[in-house]
Amino acid sequence: MQRTRKGLAAMVLLPALWLIQPVQADSLNIKPRVTDVKPGDKLYVNGLNEAQVRQRLGEPDKVIPAVGNPPISQWIYPNFTVYFERHLALHAVKHEAQQP
DSSP states (O other), rough: OOOHHHHHHHHHHHHHHHOOOOOOOOOOOOSEEEOOOOSSSTOOOTTOBBHHHHHHHHSEEEEEEEEETTEEEEEEOOEEEEEEEETTTEEEEOOOOOOO
């Protein structure tokens, strides 16, 4: 009886081990072209409403309407972008100079 259990275990486990293949993955690291604005920075707008952002930063060059759920919109200025959820600023992101 003891011998049968070992034989049965070997018959089940050996084929299962054969099916297990090593897993490989490549990772691609891309340096972002933007930097977040930190608290204390002149562009720190977290939690401000649209009127307060306009008062502090002026009119944006371009407004990208809200998409998604929750609705996220973007106000694009020459050197940074402000992201809004509904009508409150989430954060501002500075644009980095493009490398040739």
